[in-house]
Amino acid sequence: MPGLKLFRTDTTNSGMTEVTPRLAEVEADVQGLVEAHMERLLGVRFLASEYGTGPVHDGRIDSLGLDENGSPVIVEYKRGVDAGVINQGLFYLGWLMDHRAEFQTLVRDRLGVTTAAQVLWSAPRLICVAGGFTRYDVHAVREHRRSIDLVRYRFFGKDLLGLETVASITGRTxxxxxxxxxxxxxxxxxxxxxxxxxxxxxxxxxxxxxxxxxxxxxxxxxxxxxxxxxxxxxxxxxxxxxxxxxxxxxxxxxxxxxxxxxxxxxxxxxxxxxxxxxxxxxxxxxxxxxxxxxx
Incomplete structure (x- = not known):
């Protein structure tokens, strides 16, 4: 996406105006927009925001969701490039696998008993949404036996959002x-x-x-x-x-x-x-x- 150029046709001016890409002012701007439209943007039903992991782990998961197939999903956001987003997400993914009953209770309360009973624990996912990733990030996720998606975002103008899947790792060889x-x-x-x-x-x-x-x-x-x-x-x-x-x-x-x-x-x-x-x-x-x- 950094190499992508977007233009708006303008018949009253020079005929073509470039729409400059930009990062969010703050990380919360990206998180709020994705959470409000998570199913449309990521194919994930939104469950919770800033979910606390308790005093032992002392953290907050940016977003929790459930994908189209019933797999638990953790979404972590960073405004720009941050090498810590993947390790942070993997830490929370480990927490999630140790707290399945708590997650299923959340699903039951938000989506109903039937959906909670059909949660697919064999394929939990981590989605990292950030302003950019390095080649080292892509290499790092390939070393993990987890399903991880690296998604790069950009805002264009006042009302356009671009999402690009940089890497999608399934945890399989x-x-x-x-x-x-x-x-x-x-x-x-x-x-x-x-x-x-x-x-x-x-x-x-x-x-x-x-x-x-x-x-x-x-x-x-x-x-x-x-x-x-x-x-x-x-x-x-x-x-x-x-x-x-x-x-x-x-x-x-x-x-x-x-x-x-x-x-x-x-x-x-x-x-x-x-x-x-x-x-x-x-x-x-x-x-x-x-x-x-x-x-």
């Missing part, structure tokens, strides 16, 4: 991309639809670095910063994939794609893709890529 479904602890799949599920799994994991796969009972989610695809268990004749793509931007093809905006279904996403053959998987590649790049 690159070789994990090639792991078959059974080896990953997922239920075995058989038949033609099962083969399609394995092919889609390989394609989605191979879209880029930092793709995380989260298994829920009703679906398998693929996320970058947010979910970009959800794959339901194979049916007898087809495989359903839900994408974070606006159906209005897609030519809907009956029997292949469907607008499910406002319709109940497992996972997240408003575009349903129905796969019945390897050719359908090939037809879906561009849709997968667009959804991935938007996450």
């Amino acid at each position: 690159p070789a994990a991309k090639r792991v078959r479904l059974r080896a990953a602890g997922l239920p075995p799949v058989r038949g033609h639809s099962g083969a399609l599920a394995e092919a889609v799994d390989e394609v989605l994991l191979g879209l880029g670095d930092g793709v995380s796969r989260v298994q829920r009972k009703q679906y398998r989610g693929y996320q970058r910063l947010r979910n970009f695809a959800c794959v339901c268990p194979p049916q007898k004749t087809k495989l359903l994939v839900y994408l974070k793509t606006d159906p209005r931007d897609v030519d809907i093809v009956p029997g292949f794609t469907r607008d499910v905006t406002g319709l109940g279904h497992h996972g997240t996403g408003d575009l349903e893709v129905q796969l019945r053959s390897e050719r359908d998987v090939e037809r879906s590649l561009e849709l997968f890529r667009v959804s991935y790049e938007a996450a």
